[in-house]
Amino acid sequence: MNKMFYDNYRVQSENYGLFGSDALFSTGWMGVLPAKAKDLYLALKSYMNVSCNIAWPSTKRLEIDTLMNGTDIRTSAEFLNLIGLINIIERGSSFTGKSTEYQLRNVYLKHDFRTSLSRYII
Amino acid sequence: MILEPPYLDTLYELLLERKIKTSKKNASKNNKDVYNQRLNKVKEYISKIKEEDIKLIFKVRGELERGVVITDYKYELRGNIINNSVEYEYLEKLKLMIIKDLMQAVYTALRVSSISEKYNHYNGVLLSDFFKKLEVLRIGDNNTDSKTKESVVVENTPIRGSNIQVNRQENRLFNNDDESIHGVGINIPNFEEEDRSSTKDKVLNHSKVEKLLEDIEGQLISFNVSQEQHDSIMSILKVKDSQHLEDVYESLKLLLEVNFVADDNDNDNYAWSVCNKPSTATAKAAARGFKNRSLRKQAEQRAKEVNKDRAPLKPTPRDYYDQFFD
Numbered sequence: 001m002n003k004m005f006y007d008n009y010r011v012q013s014e015n016y017g018l019f020g021s022d023a024l025f026s027t028g029w030m031g032v033l034p035a036k037a038k039d040l041y042l043a044l045k046s047y048m049n050v051s052c053n054i055a056w057p058s059t060k061r062l063e064i065d066t067l068m069n070g071t072d073i074r075t076s077a078e079f080l081n082l083i084g085l086i087n088i089i090e091r092g093s094s095f096t097g098k099s100t101e102y103q104l105r106n107v108y109l110k111h112d113f114r115t116s117l118s119r120y121i122i
Numbered sequence: 123m124i125l126e127p128p129y130l131d132t133l134y135e136l137l138l139e140r141k142i143k144t145s146k147k148n149a150s151k152n153n154k155d156v157y158n159q160r161l162n163k164v165k166e167y168i169s170k171i172k173e174e175d176i177k178l179i180f181k182v183r184g185e186l187e188r189g190v191v192i193t194d195y196k197y198e199l200r201g202n203i204i205n206n207s208v209e210y211e212y213l214e215k216l217k218l219m220i221i222k223d224l225m226q227a228v229y230t231a232l233r234v235s236s237i238s239e240k241y242n243h244y245n246g247v248l249l250s251d252f253f254k255k256l257e258v259l260r261i262g263d264n265n266t267d268s269k270t271k272e273s274v275v276v277e278n279t280p281i282r283g284s285n286i287q288v289n290r291q292e293n294r295l296f297n298n299d300d301e302s303i304h305g306v307g308i309n310i311p312n313f314e315e316e317d318r319s320s321t322k323d324k325v326l327n328h329s330k331v332e333k334l335l336e337d338i339e340g341q342l343i344s345f346n347v348s349q350e351q352h353d354s355i356m357s358i359l360k361v362k363d364s365q366h367l368e369d370v371y372e373s374l375k376l377l378l379e380v381n382f383v384a385d386d387n388d389n390d391n392y393a394w395s396v397c398n399k400p401s402t403a404t405a406k407a408a409a410r411g412f413k414n415r416s417l418r419k420q421a422e423q424r425a426k427e428v429n430k431d432r433a434p435l436k437p438t439p440r441d442y443y444d445q446f447f448d
Contacts, residue, residue, distance in 0.1 A: 032222045034229045075233040082133070082228070082248070 037076040039066045041085060044102055058099040125176060128255035130168045132248055137161060140235035153234045160231040167224035176217045334367040335359060341374040342393060351390040355397050370397050373405035380409045
């Protein structure tokens with residue numbers, strides 16, 4: 001996905017309390033997400049670059065970490081993208097030899113807005 | 123995920139446009155049936171969410187006092203049981219289950235199908251559609267609000283002989299600080315004030331006055347007022363209103379905070395003037411002035427002490443050296 005395209009909506013979506021801190025447990029998202037999507041989110045988080053919230057692990061690496069199929073990983077990544085927890089910046093391909101780049105977005109409550117912004121500006 | 127109707131509708135529309143997996147090896151023949159079932163389930167849950175007006179607002183752990191403990195999050199670490207349970211109310215838990223089912227249904231629908239090329243980046247499409255719909259809704263809401271406000275606002279014109287007029291007069295007399303009254307310049311003597319007020323109010327006022335008098339007595343003692351003056355002031359204050367007493371109490375409180383001492387240590391006369399004509403503004407100004415003066419005095423004293431302590435400057439060899447060239 002284009003970064004510029006999403007940035008137009010990023011500020012708006014932050015105002016609606018969509019993304020922010022990494023308090024998945026405290027917000028209660030953990031109780032709601034499907035197990036495989038949850039695992040993938042946490043696995044991606046371990047490979048995340050903190051300055052830009054981007055992770056680019058290969059599918060093989062993720063298969064080893066999460067003990068899932070390639071199809072499961074693909075579907076769970078799509079699911080997270082659809083919900084808004086992940087933003088797929090660039091899709092990898094066998095021609096380029098590049099893995100996909102995932103941009104992780106943090107969840108936060110509405111009253112955490114100011115504190116979360118200071119820490120997690122993407 | 124935003125659990126609002128416009129967002130959920132666009133999500134459902136996007137799910138409908140996905141292609142069902144059939145070509146790959148792993149794809150089973152039942153994919154089409156599964157996909158349709160999940161889509162129906164998604165539709166059901168969306169309608170449920172709309173009906174019950176469920177929102178994805180989770181509460182922070184430990185905030186709720188009463189609730190059901192979910193035991194899944196308990197675990198052991200080095201012999202200690204760590205309780206990471208999230209406590210929700212029962213109704214909230216039910217709502218949560220609906221959201222969970224919806225997410226599971228969406229997940230399985232995604233698994234069975236694949237992305238169409240048209241919606242390669244559907245997250246952005248989803249959000250943009252949602253915001254467009256929201257804007258439309260909001261503009262509509264604003265218009266309706268303005269209309270309703272115009273219709274609702276009705277001027278309370280006083281009807282002749284009604285109780286509204288009497289009450290307004292009472293309020294005007296009671297609230298003398300109101301500027302509108304001074305502008306009009308009407309001061310109607312209210313002879314029947316005591317008769318109109320109910321017994322409850324009388325009792326309340328009485329207790330309030332007694333409490334205030336007790337407090338003021340304590341304040342006067344701490345203000346270093348002589349006993350004769352104290353008695354004379356109290357005899358006057360017993361006749362006064364509750365509002366007058368409140369003003370006295372507040373002004374004395376402001377002065378005592380700074381440990382106020384009048385000029386020439388004449389606190390008796392100062393207290394007399396305060397109790398006769400109390401005003402918080404003058405008391406505040408006096409307290410501020412006293413505080414500044416005292417601080418200045420302290421600074422001067424400190425400077426003097428420092429100068430005393432400091433030894434006189436001794437001539438350095440440099441000074442003797444300079445003398446030759448003068």
